[in-house]
Amino acid sequence: MSDTSTPGPARAHTGIDPRSDVQVFENRTFPKQWQEAPMYSLPTDAKEHNRLDYQHEMIKHLLGDSIYPNPDVVKNALSLDADSTPNIVDIGTGSGVWAIEMAEQFPHANVLGCDIVLPNHPSDAVPSNCRFEFLDVNKDMNKLQPIFNVVHWRLVEPATSDSDHFFYDVARILRPGGVLIAIAANPRLVDETGAVIPLKPQGDPECVENPSKRRQVLIVSPITDIAIFNISTRESMTTYLPKAHPGWFIPSGIRSNPNFKELKVQEFLIPTGPWETELTDERRKLAEMMNENSLRAIRSRAVGLRSQGKWPLDEINALEEGSLKEYRELPPCMHAYSKWVFATAVRTDAPWSARTKPWEIPEGFGPEDHIIPPLAP
Numbered sequence: 216m217s218d219t220s221t222p223g224p225a226r227a228h229t230g231i232d233p234r235s236d237v238q239v240f241e242n243r244t245f246p247k248q249w250q251e252a253p254m255y256s257l258p259t260d261a262k263e264h265n266r267l268d269y270q271h272e273m274i275k276h277l278l279g280d281s282i283y284p285n286p287d288v289v290k291n292a293l294s295l296d297a298d299s300t301p302n303i304v305d306i307g308t309g310s311g312v313w314a315i316e317m318a319e320q321f322p323h324a325n326v327l328g329c330d331i332v333l334p335n336h337p338s339d340a341v342p343s344n345c346r347f348e349f350l351d352v353n354k355d356m357n358k359l360q361p362i363f364n365v366v367h368w369r370l371v372e373p374a375t376s377d378s379d380h381f382f383y384d385v386a387r388i389l390r391p392g393g394v395l396i397a398i399a400a401n402p403r404l405v406d407e408t409g410a411v412i413p414l415k416p417q418g419d420p421e422c423v424e425n426p427s428k429r430r431q432v433l434i435v436s437p438i439t440d441i442a443i444f445n446i447s448t449r450e451s452m453t454t455y456l457p458k459a460h461p462g463w464f465i466p467s468g469i470r471s472n473p474n475f476k477e478l479k480v481q482e483f484l485i486p487t488g489p490w491e492t493e494l495t496d497e498r499r500k501l502a503e504m505m506n507e508n509s510l511r512a513i514r515s516r517a518v519g520l521r522s523q524g525k526w527p528l529d530e531i532n533a534l535e536e537g538s539l540k541e542y543r544e545l546p547p548c549m550h551a552y553s554k555w556v557f558a559t560a561v562r563t564d565a566p567w568s569a570r571t572k573p574w575e576i577p578e579g580f581g582p583e584d585h586i587i588p589p590l591a592p
Contacts, residue, residue, distance in 0.1 A: 230261050232333035234349070240522040243515070246332045256519030257512070259332035264310035266511040270370075271312045273504040274398075276497070277483060277555070282316055283367070283396050284557035285479050292364045292394040292561075293321050300325060301364040304388070306352055307371030310334050311341075317367075318345035324364070353377070356384035361567075363388050369398040379468050379574035386474030389562035395475065397465050397558045404551040409484060412551060465558045473568045475560040484552040488545060505553055506542055513538045 231237065237244045237259065244260035257263060275282055283289045293301045301324040305314040308328030318326040319342055326342075329350035341347075350358065353376045366385045368375075375381050385395050403411045466480050487509060489502040517535035520526055541547065 230335045231259060231264075232335050232347070235259070235332040237332060241518050243518050243522075244332075245519065245522060256523060257515050258519065259309075259330075263515055264334055266508065266515065267310040268312050269504070269511070270508050271310070273501065273508055274369075276501055276504060277485070278557075282313055282320075283559075284398075284481050285559045288477070288479065288559050288561065289365060289394055289396065292392060293324055295323060302362050303327065303365045303367070304329060304359065304363050305367045305369075306350070307368065307374060308334070308347065311336060311347060313367060313369065314345055314347070315341060317365075318342040352381065356381070356388070359384075359388045361388050361390065364390055364393045365396065366393070367396045369396070370400060372399050373402070377573075378465075380570060382468055382472050383474065383568075383570045386472060386562060387567050389474075391562055391564040393562045395469070395558075395560045395562070397469065397560075399465055399556050401554040401556075404487065405484065405554045407484070407550070407552065409482070409552075409554055412549070465556055468574065469558060469560045474563055474565075476563050477559075477561040479559050481557040483555045483557070485555060487542065487551050487553060488547055490546050490550060509542050509553070510539060513542070 231244060236247050238247050239245075243258040243262070246259050271282070278284060293303070301321065303314075303317055303321070303324055303326045305311075305317070305326070305328045308314050308330045311328045311334040314326050314328035315336070318324070322342070322344060324344065326345040328345065328347045329352075330347075331349065331351050333347045333349060350356075352371060352374060366389060368381070368385070372378060382395070389395065401411065405411050466478065469475050469478050485505045486498075486502040488506040489499045491498065491502065494502065513535060517531055520531050521528060
């Protein structure tokens with residue numbers, strides 16, 4: 216399958232804001248702060264921003280041409296009947312595409328896109344009610360005032376060092392009745408029930424003897440697995456997991472936070488390629504976009520892992536080659552899905568409650584456990 220398709224409406228990415236604090240490796244640009252969030256190893260350059268734009272179009276397709284879940288909840292928070300001008304903040308804005316489109320959809324609102332590396336858009340591509348500012352999600356949330364009607368946090372969980380603390384920060388900056396939009400994707404691939412497909416090392420008899428379970432070195436998308444297990448084998452996953460529990464933590468973390476109410480969660484399984492039988496045109500397009508997005512992400516993630524210098528280069532290169540081969544293979548060697556979780560929660564009218572104790576890792580939880588649990592019955 217080709218990886219040269221066009222990501223919906225083209226946006227001109229002329230590079231990154233020259234004030235960004237970055238470093239270059241293999242002609243790709245990375246934020247210098249990435250060392251503080253080792254599960255986030257993706258670049259932050261124009262090429263990556265183009266991929267994020269493509270991923271944005273995939274999410275719109277998944278949500279029926281919407282750029283946020285639960286539209287009634289979000290639109291109510293941004294109602295024209297509000298006493299003051301609505302404010303929206305996009306935490307970890309990436310390419311800025313979501314912030315720009317929200318500004319276009321809600322011209323009566325002010326939209327702020329924040330990240331440690333900012334996009335550099337032509338001035339005429341950014342609406343007058345949209346702006347971008349530098350912000351480190353792990354250090355600078357206290358700089359944001361409690362003025363926001365909507366907080367958007369999409370696929371930033373690997374770069375967020377303490378998701379539980381972040382949700383309390385979000386509650387502080389939301390106005391009563393404001394909405395948190397939280398979106399995460401499981402970094403591990405899952406089966407049709409939503410359960411994580413276990414890792415299989417190179418040479419495992421099951422992979423060799425059972426063609427239906429054949430895998431390249433590890434399970435499909437091993438580049439992501441290495442990013443996770445690099446931490447578990449070299450730094451202690453039990454120490455790191457309480458700070459990085461993507462997606463799995465969104466429902467339980469928000470539900471246990473006294474500052475939120477009306478939690479709504481949507482779960483989707485997206486096939487990693489157009490291999491399902493009797494695909495509708497819409498489902499086929501979604502699967503093809505997922506496949507394309509994954510191919511681009513694998514290349515970027517491999518560069519990021521090489522830049523970290525924590526894993527033998529020959530292993531990363533082999534995993535990159537094997538991952539690309541598996542994602543291009545039709546029919547695939549294994550029917551795998553990418554699990555996505557979309558959540559909205561409404562800020563209560565009560566005064567903000569600060570966190571009294573850190574989130575605690577569940578008893579018996581370890582590196583092999585599901586980062587996002589199986590689909591709810």
